[in-house]
Amino acid sequence: MKTYSCKCGNTLYFVNSQCLSCQRVVGFLSDEQVISACDIDEHGQWIACRNGRAYRPCKNYSDHNVCNWLVPVAVDDHLCPSCLLTDTIPDLSKPENMKLWFRMEQAKRHLLYTINKLELPVTGKSDNIHGLAFRFLEDEVETLYGRELTIKKLVLTGHSDGVITINLKEAEAAKRIKMREIMNERYRTLIGHFRHESGHYYWDRLIKNSNKLDDFRALFGDERQDYQASLERYYAEGPVADWHHHCISAYASMHPWEDWAETWAHYLHMVDTLETAHEYEASLENRALSNPLSGGQPHTLSFSEDSFNTLLDDWEKLTTLLNALNRSMGLDDAYPFMIPPRAREKLHFIHLLVRNTG
């Protein structure tokens, strides 16, 4: 994730909606994929300091403050490209849901930032019935005197034909951590959910009807095996004993689709975190880290095995440091994973696919 400079010289971050130094309003220019401070002219238009062009805030920015993206005035849509992808928002008659919706939208924008940097196709439902859409849904619960008694209808986080559903409670840290404990996982984050589920969407788009299907099956396994049976077996018996020899996570061993989605999510963790490290001019062993998102033109980067190996080596060194720093602060490991050689091959497959698609 990159940082940007305000006109006043202050650093601006992807999530900002105001410069804390000069108080200018700030927004993410959805057409240029950069943050910019803005001056508001006499017609109420937001003039981006970055390019001098006129924008208006996304309706979810001006009305609800859950978005910080800006739409060029020439574009008819009242919502930004990210908010246009949201199909169902939480019930706003519950005051606490506004904060949770904000977190959902923020994590979605973070996902889209990386997806756009990788130049992967994003199509909404208005353009294609199989297009991408997000639903942020709540469990139906029975309450007594304001306390949750039982869950009447459980919302499953998942993907189906372009529709990504995320259970709203994943935006609440306490509930998410509780779920992580119940599921015996070492990593569970909101951005992780978005990255994982986007993997299912991109499997449909990039693999399903493509000439890559055989290569996919050779690496990840045959996805035609019964998904429901695999799921039930996984939760009844746990992961296969040797999962860590060929998968990036225990859950990845459940079914080839989940292996793909988990590996895809890791690829996005990797390229985003390396870009952040690069942005802060981090270097390891006196060598600058590789930045897979440099220049915004990933397809111009080398496809060579060497470049991928450097990327992976940098990632392993960086996460070793990241984990050690977290332990010094008494926190859980930021990246509690080991990447076995077989999972490296899977990441390499995704790396080449993304390069060739972008």
Ligand SMILES: [Zn+2]
């Ligand atoms: Zn400023």
Ligand SMILES: [Zn+2]
């Ligand atoms: Zn928006």
Ligand SMILES: [Zn+2]
């Ligand atoms: Zn999945």
